[in-house]
Amino acid sequence: MKIQTSRFAEIDIDESKIIEMKGGILGFNHLDRFVMIIHEEGSPFHWFQSLEDGSIAFIIMNPFIIKSDYEPEIDDQTLEMLEVKNAEDIELMVILTICSAPVKITANLRAPLVINKQKKFASQVVLADEQYPVQYSIT
Amino acid sequence: MLILTRKLGESIAIGDDIKIEVLDIKGRQVRIGVQAPRQTKVYRGELYQVIMEQNQESTHSHSRQIEDILLKFKNNINNT
16 A cells, blocks of 8 residues: 655555554554654664654654663553563564754653554553653663 | 542442542542553553653654754664
């Protein structure tokens, strides 16, 4: 299928790669379908592009690259909702916020995206653990 | 806004499957139990607001500026 985006103009999406949000991204609960697009070869960044609203895209990355001891506790209800059967099916991503002046990148470690890689279901999870900040500086 | 007065141990039902119960009252603190279907997300109001605002700030449209920042930091981050 083809979709129009502001980031990539028209892009062709492999439908098997479409991620369905089981619990939405807070404030964007009306958006159910996203696709992950690597920023470029060798880059740790990915775009998380909405298929329903081409103007909405987040920049996300694997949190373990910036915080190797990241150990979020994902509640059973979320795992059930995402139909996670094996821990290996889980892919974790964190949403980045980029400020351009002055340049600053922060990662939201408090509310990661939890993705079931097999089923292509995802949800943003707000962790109870207060040690993880909403704005964790990575620059 | 609907305002109800409840005593300790009493509850409020919202629709068929959400129940909110007053579990304990100590001075200015109230412990509240929430029973809700698993697809209903329940958060402390102030945390919900913070995450929502952060998400709003995190939507990025394509711009030369963003692209330059990502290119600059992709190597830094991969090297750490």
